[in-house]
Amino acid sequence: MRLVAPSFTLAMLLLAAMAGCQSLGEPGDLTPKSLLQAAASSPDAVTLDIYWARTERNLGEQEEGIPTVDQLWNSVQEDRIPLEVRRALAENGLRAGVVGGTPSPQIARLLNPTGADPDTTGERPTLSRAKITRRLLQLRPGRRAELQVSDEPRTMRLLRRIDGQLTGRSYPDARGIYGLEVVSTQNDQIELQLTPELHHGQMRMQYTPSGPGRVVQRLAREVEVFTDLQVRVTLTPGEILLVTSLSKSSHCVGGLFYHTESDSVPQQKVLLIRVSQVPESHAIAAQDASSWPWR
Numbered sequence: 001m002r003l004v005a006p007s008f009t010l011a012m013l014l015l016a017a018m019a020g021c022q023s024l025g026e027p028g029d030l031t032p033k034s035l036l037q038a039a040a041s042s043p044d045a046v047t048l049d050i051y052w053a054r055t056e057r058n059l060g061e062q063e064e065g066i067p068t069v070d071q072l073w074n075s076v077q078e079d080r081i082p083l084e085v086r087r088a089l090a091e092n093g094l095r096a097g098v099v100g101g102t103p104s105p106q107i108a109r110l111l112n113p114t115g116a117d118p119d120t121t122g123e124r125p126t127l128s129r130a131k132i133t134r135r136l137l138q139l140r141p142g143r144r145a146e147l148q149v150s151d152e153p154r155t156m157r158l159l160r161r162i163d164g165q166l167t168g169r170s171y172p173d174a175r176g177i178y179g180l181e182v183v184s185t186q187n188d189q190i191e192l193q194l195t196p197e198l199h200h201g202q203m204r205m206q207y208t209p210s211g212p213g214r215v216v217q218r219l220a221r222e223v224e225v226f227t228d229l230q231v232r233v234t235l236t237p238g239e240i241l242l243v244t245s246l247s248k249s250s251h252c253v254g255g256l257f258y259h260t261e262s263d264s265v266p267q268q269k270v271l272l273i274r275v276s277q278v279p280e281s282h283a284i285a286a287q288d289a290s291s292w293p294w295r
Contacts, residue, residue, distance in 0.1 A: 045138040046182045046190050047277040050147060052133045053270040054260070072270070073097065075104030076242055080233055088228050091161045093249025094196075094257075096231050099240035099272075107242075136276075141182045141190075149176035149196075149257045149269070156198065159251040162228075168251075171224070174200035176257040179225075180273070183232065190278055192241060194231045196253055198224040226253060241273040 076097035078086060089096055099107060139145050156174040160167050177199050183191040199221045210216040233241055245254030245268060258269040 044279050045140045046185065046275065046279065048137045048139060048180075049272075049274040049276050050135040050137055051272040051274070053272070054131050054267045055270065056267060070247070071106055072242070072244075075099065075106060081231060085229075085231060089231075089254075090246065092226075092229055093246045093252030093254025094229060094243065095246055095254075096241065096243040098233060098235065099242055101238045103240065137180075139180070139182050141185055143181070145180045147178040147180055147271075149178060149271075150174070151260060153200075156200070156256050157251055158198070158253065158256060160253070171198055171200040173202065173221070174198050175221075178271075185279055188236050188278055189234050190236075190275060191232060191234050192273065192275075194241065194243065194273070196226045196229050196257065198226075198256075200224065229253060235275045237275050237278055239275055242270065243273075244268065244270045 073095070076099055078095075078097040080098040081089075081096050086096070137145060153173045153175045156171045156176075158169055158171060160169075175198070177197045179193075179195040179197055181193045181195075183193050185191075201222045203219045203221055205217055206220045208216050208218070231241070231243065235241065245252075245258035247268075249255035250259065258271075260267045260269065
């Protein structure tokens with residue numbers, strides 16, 4: 001039996017270790033700084049800021065400069081929504097429009113009454129009138145995202161006016177959801193689609209076609225899609241789609257989606273979807289922090 005010298009064995013182990021290290025690349029390729037870097041945004045995705053504001057419902061006269069919900073519409077371009085869609089929305093207790101670029105003082109004052117930046121203070125701006133939650137969303141064209149509207153599932157008794165006829169139905173364990181989709185992008189414009197839905201009932205296995213000869217199965221609730229209330233609008237960076245409810249819409253889609261009860265104080269929600277950035281564009285509107293209240 002032939003013995004191998006310890007020094008020779010140690011040299012071979014060192015060579016193997018060096019070869020193994022080289023196969024992983026140079027040590028400079030991975031640094032603590034590179035590991036902690038934020039992931040780059042997708043070049044083909046649209047960046048959206050989703051804001052939910054809650055205010056006291058049926059606000060009275062102006063108080064301390066805070067405008068009422070109805071006064072928001074003085075600076076909203078409702079004619080950017082087709083007339084037939086606006087009529088259908090109104091019949092179901094909803095109202096929608098576009099805010100161009102920098103928000104008006106009324107919108108900024110209502111939704112950020114203290115003037116504080118929630119990202120720096122760590123608190124939501126409140127004045128017993130409004131509080132805001134924010135979500136940053138990157139969405140590719142053709143992909144769908146869901147925005148939860150209802151706080152928790154509950155039985156919803158819905159009244160709808162269809163073709164002039166009033167109909168009613170009860171939905172157990174229902175939750176309001178918005179289906180959000182970027183339909184297309186062109187230059188600095190995007191076409192955004194927002195569809196209200198009710199997800200209701202118990203979870204059960206659903207089978208959905210997914211191409212020729214393919215079926216995808218998943219656990220899901222029954223879905224009622226209100227295609228007649230679908231909002232499709234063209235926006236540029238900095239513009240906002242604003243959707244909320246009419247004041248008298250308790251059992252309509254608008255009331256079920258936007259009216260809540262919190263600490264016995266009736267509240268109303270306001271949804272704002274702001275286009276922050278579009279593909280192949282690094283220009284973000286409203287860069288002046290003094291004119292844009294929510295950075």
